[in-house]
Amino acid sequence: MTCVNVITGFLGSGKTTTLRHLLSQKPAHENWAILVNEFGEIGIDGALLADQGAVLKEIPGGCMCCVNGLPMQIGLNMLLKQKPDRLLIEPTGLGHPKQILSLLTSETYEAWLTVQATLCLLDARQLAEPRYTENENFRDQLAAADVIVANKQDTYQPEDRQRLTDWAAGAADGRPVVAVQQGALPLEWLLRPRENQRDLPDGAHHHAAAAAPRGLAALSLPGNQRWRRALNQGQGYSSCGWIFDDETVFDTIPLLEWVRLAPVERVKGVLRIAEGTLRINRQGQDLQIETQQVAPADSRIEVINPGETDWNALQRALLKIRLDGNA
Structure with a gap:
């Protein structure tokens, strides 16, 4: 069991x-x-x-x-x-x-x-x-x-x-x-045993509008593509995430500033920097960072915010802080 x-x-x-x-x-x-x-x-x-x-x-x-x-x-x-x-x-x-x-x-x-x-x-x-x-x-x-x-x-x-x-x-x-x-x-x-047996109402859950490719397809990069993004929406919140290939390296200090100043409620990421790996976890103004010398297999970052957000503006700023500068 x-x-x-x-x-x-x-x-x-x-x-x-x-x-x-x-x-x-x-x-x-x-x-x-x-x-x-x-x-x-x-x-x-x-x-x-x-x-x-x-x-x-x-x-x-x-x-x-x-x-x-x-x-x-x-x-x-x-x-x-x-x-x-x-x-x-x-x-x-x-x-x-x-x-x-x-x-x-x-x-x-x-x-x-x-x-x-x-x-x-x-x-x-x-x-x-x-x-x-x-x-x-x-x-x-x-x-x-x-x-x-x-x-x-x-x-x-x-x-x-x-x-x-x-x-x-x-x-x-x-x-x-x-x-x-x-x-x-x-x-x-x-x-501890499960003792709470109260009957809960059915939750109102969402099925996001198609943002192809979805789900597991978002975990890989097709062909020679260096990066891609994926969107989701529901429950009054929207998310935008980016995945970058294993050759993309970010400039550490500008990256931390991007995370700190992004006008969103939630930021999580595991990204490749020159020093190795930077792990980011931000909720509101609370920011936790962690570094390690071993580099990750790829770089991923996700932001979540209630309502509409200018994802393109955030994306342009994020792309500028890659050290290799490739498209």
């Missing part, structure tokens, strides 16, 4: 960082697998989670909760063939948890899976903004959780802590609320 946990949380709550921390605690004798879905088409989380000691399967560009579309089931079945001891599932921050949990607890997987605690990451600062608290998926992700992880507590102001306390008193219904920073969640929380 494979033990499975769903790790939910709205955009920018720190799911991928938390997954990396949990993977760092994996018992040496266990085999783990990760199934990750992203709103964007390019697929950044797979690169961020690569070489973390687990088998990884990505479902980019859409809604993993649309189980009738089969990508979720196909990805899940591929991973279960590896017979992992534990499977961690990270849906997109704009995804609804009902269909995923319904599939995992269905008769189809009863003999294969032991569904344990669902964890929901929460940045308590978002509780102050109606665009989050009035979002159906934001609310239902929290409602589905067995454990609520108040992440990024090192960034909270006193009013954020009070708002979290007030929210938990009314909405947590006795479920544990664990405060952590930088996703540093102890492994023991994965081992």
Whole structure:
């Protein structure tokens, strides 16, 4: 039997960082697998989670909760063939948890899976903004959780802590609320049983207008093409992602300025720089960067923003900071 946990949380709550921390605690004798879905088409989380000691399967560009579309089931079945001891599932921050949990607890997987605690990451600062608290998926992700992880507590102001306390008193219904920073969640929380059996409403999910090629096709570059971009849209958000070949190198300082100043809500990327690899994770004004000497297989960057955004202007600026300067 494979033990499975769903790790939910709205955009920018720190799911991928938390997954990396949990993977760092994996018992040496266990085999783990990760199934990750992203709103964007390019697929950044797979690169961020690569070489973390687990088998990884990505479902980019859409809604993993649309189980009738089969990508979720196909990805899940591929991973279960590896017979992992534990499977961690990270849906997109704009995804609804009902269909995923319904599939995992269905008769189809009863003999294969032991569904344990669902964890929901929460940045308590978002509780102050109606665009989050009035979002159906934001609310239902929290409602589905067995454990609520108040992440990024090192960034909270006193009013954020009070708002979290007030929210938990009314909405947590006795479920544990664990405060952590930088996703540093102890492994023991994965081992809790699934006890939250509340019935959730069906989520309103999206199917983006065609941005060919879509999904897995966005993970490769055809022919001699040096780069390409892919778009997605739904739930009031839009994403634009770029993938560059393994010969493209970015100028580090201008790249960091592009990331810092881009007029968007969310930026994630794994890019090749002269020094090796630059990993970027920005939510609002919160920016995390990480470097390593080994260069990535390619360069990928994805930005997400509510409403309309001038992707062409961002693209022109991004292309100018390549060191090789090729088209």
